[in-house]
Amino acid sequence: MSRKPMILPNALFLVFMAGTFVFFYLKGDASKSSYALTSFFCGFVPHLLTYFAKLQLKTPLVLSYLGFLFASHFLGSILKWYSLCWWDLFLHFLSGVLLVFAGTAFYCCLVPEKIRKAVPARFLFVFLFAFPVLGGVIWEIYEFSMDTFFGTKLQFGGNSDTMTDLIADTIGGFIIALFTSVQAKKKQKQAEGAGSLDEHLS
Structure with missing residues (x-):
């Protein structure tokens, strides 16, 4: 932008x-x-x-x-x-969405536009979906490390808190990654259709 x-x-x-x-x-x-x-x-x-x-x-x-x-x-x-029982899960859901947006930005920066047109939508989905999953894991490692070495209480619910947070990250990321890859596949089909029409008319 x-x-x-x-x-x-x-x-x-x-x-x-x-x-x-x-x-x-x-x-x-x-x-x-x-x-x-x-x-x-x-x-x-x-x-x-x-x-x-x-x-x-x-x-x-x-x-x-x-x-x-x-x-x-x-x-x-x-x-x-955060005293609301659902607030932390809601933010983890949003973080999954945010990390897919971040993955999209990196993808567009690293992969030239001409190559992006030929990249399968399934690969794009896997690439984008990896961001919220990995980001969620790194964040939970951070919380565990802070609680272990500095005595904080970030993982106040223990293993249950960790797993529900990761699930929320995953669901948020999955929805947006799937939506993005489906839209990319539609654009590819439209481009292929336009290309076929040009070849037929030439």
Whole structure:
């Protein structure tokens, strides 16, 4: 995507999180101000990937990323929505969706357009589906490591929490990966049909 569409949502998010940080810092709430500050710096990630890694980030990916930060850090950690039994699973479902968007961005960056037209839709599905599955596993390893070495309680439900989180990641990623691959197959068939028509008319 172009830079201009990224500026407005990023700017609004950064201003909001900066204001949240100042508000809780002045109130002396170190925990909530740290969450806000973390979100503020994470809000620069789309810009860094665009300017330095030269990735063409599309609107759904950027908006999903910012929405996930808002939902997890502000609603979840600052407003304590994690106390809701379904909130953590909902965010893991969203993270599966987000990771497929990220996989799509990397795919479009790494694979030239001419080659993408010939890539089987089944391969695209496997490639995209691997992102939420691997991302979910890495995140659970992180939570386990933090609980083991630093005494945190990220995996408050033990093995049950780990497995339900992974299932939610997988379901969210599966739905979007399947939808994306089906759409890619439709486009390939349309392109093949157009090609056959051109050959017939020539």
